[in-house]
Amino acid sequence: MSKGHESCSGCGVCLLSCPVWHHRHTMSYTRKARAKAMQGGATHEEIALAIDACLLCGACEASCPEGIGLAALNILQRQELNRTRNDYPEWYPGELPVHKAEGTVSGRASLFLPGELLGKDTATRGAVLKQLGKNGRTTLAVDDGRDIALIIEAGLPMRPGRLESFISALNPARTLIVAEGLLHRPLRKWLPAKKIIGLGEALLSKGRLRQNLNCRDLYVIESRGYHADHKRLVLFYDRLRRETGCQTNLDLQRVAFSTGASSLQGRRDLTASGCIENAGRILKGRKIDRVIVEDLADAGAFRLAADVPVVHIGLLEQE
Ligand code: SF4
Ligand code: SF4
CATH class of the missing domain: 3.40.50 (Rossmann fold)
Incomplete structure (x- = not known):
């Protein structure tokens, strides 16, 4: 079983790759502050603003030296908060969507x-x-x-x-x-x-797509899936960097810095959620000719922050 908030040492390492911290610079919104508040006996209502501000990028869990299961706790805190509150932030879904079938039922691999x-x-x-x-x-x-x-x-x-x-x-x-x-x-x-x-x-497991990447490309990894299988994917993307020379949104800990654009907050308002600002942070100081994104939501944020073309990986071969 993963460790809980009681294991937080307050080291603050999780702040380094948190897009909410970089956007707001407010300690009470950080993962560290939320964990320490829970240790002190705070209720979910008391830390509601911080719970709502989280973009669920998963970077805090990948960087936490105590190995706390922060990704699951982030969702659990939202569930707990919803049990008691009546007012929801404006980015919350109103009507729950109903699934509509689109593809075909298939026994393919x-x-x-x-x-x-x-x-x-x-x-x-x-x-x-x-x-x-x-x-x-x-x-x-x-x-x-x-x-x-x-x-x-x-x-x-x-x-x-x-x-x-x-x-x-x-x-x-x-x-x-x-x-x-x-x-x-x-x-x-x-x-x-x-x-x-x-x-x-x-897509990258197919060698021909890798051949289209070079050292003047910034390759933006989708953060939620990456952090959910972090140890294995560190090796996958390290190999990609070695083979192609491309730049990525990984920091020295191999944690992905996220724009937060795929979050519910980001989908509603890229600017207010800090997504464009965070895209600018990822771009800062780089010499690049192109941005390649795995997550279509990131394309929106980078197109507003970058002065180079932004391409979804699915369209890379057409470039
Ligand atoms: S999931 Fe992302 S946005 Fe939320 S606290 Fe962790 S690092 Fe910050
Ligand atoms: S990195 Fe982990 S132990 Fe350190 S402050 Fe954040 S949650 Fe607590």
């Missing part, structure tokens, strides 16, 4: 779950699927669980039977390629026999 943003951008989604489907083994999932990702992020209860229908639609596949990083941890728990990977890993 791999299913691609595009998530909300890629699901709506049919041109980019089509390009991704073309890349993934070149060996004929990947198809679009009939149910990508985008409503479930939203419910998890908001800490809201799931509709009865919804989880069961989602999982049963995924059962025919051996590998799930999941663009929404927030779903990686729960999917590994619900479907332990399946291989769950992110879109970047799935």
Whole structure:
């Protein structure tokens, strides 16, 4: 079982890669302050602003030297807070979305779950699927669980039977390629026999896409999925950097600095959530000709912060 808030030493290392800290510079919004407040007996209502401000990027868990299970605690705190409050921040979903089937039920080896943003951008989604489907083994999932990702992020209860229908639609596949990083941890728990990977890993595993990267590219790793499988993916992306020379949004601890653009707050307002500012922080001092993003939400933030082209990885081969 993961360690809890009682193990927080107050070292503050988690601040270094926290986009909320860099945007707000307010100690009470930090993960450290939340953990110390819980040690002191604070209620979730008393730290509601900090719980709501968190962008769920997962960087704090990857950097915490005490090994506290901060990613799960971040969601748990949101669930606990929702039990008692009546007023929600403006970025909270009003009506819970109802899932609409789009793909085809398939017994192919791999299913691609595009998530909300890629699901709506049919041109980019089509390009991704073309890349993934070149060996004929990947198809679009009939149910990508985008409503479930939203419910998890908001800490809201799931509709009865919804989880069961989602999982049963995924059962025919051996590998799930999941663009929404927030779903990686729960999917590994619900479907332990399946291989769950992110879109970047799935596309970069094909050698020809790597050949398109060079030392003047900033490659922006999707932070939620990366931190959910941190130890393994550190090795994957270190190899990518060695082979291509590309720059990334990883710091010296190999923690991914996030814009926060894929969060519910970021999707509502990139500026107010600090996403453009954080994209600027990632770009600062770099000599680059191009930004490549795994997460379509990051494309929006970098296009407003960068003076170089921003390309989604699914469109890289067309460049
Ligand atoms: S999940 Fe990200 S935004 Fe939230 S406290 Fe941790 S580092 Fe900060
Ligand atoms: S890195 Fe871990 S131990 Fe250090 S302040 Fe943050 S939560 Fe506490």
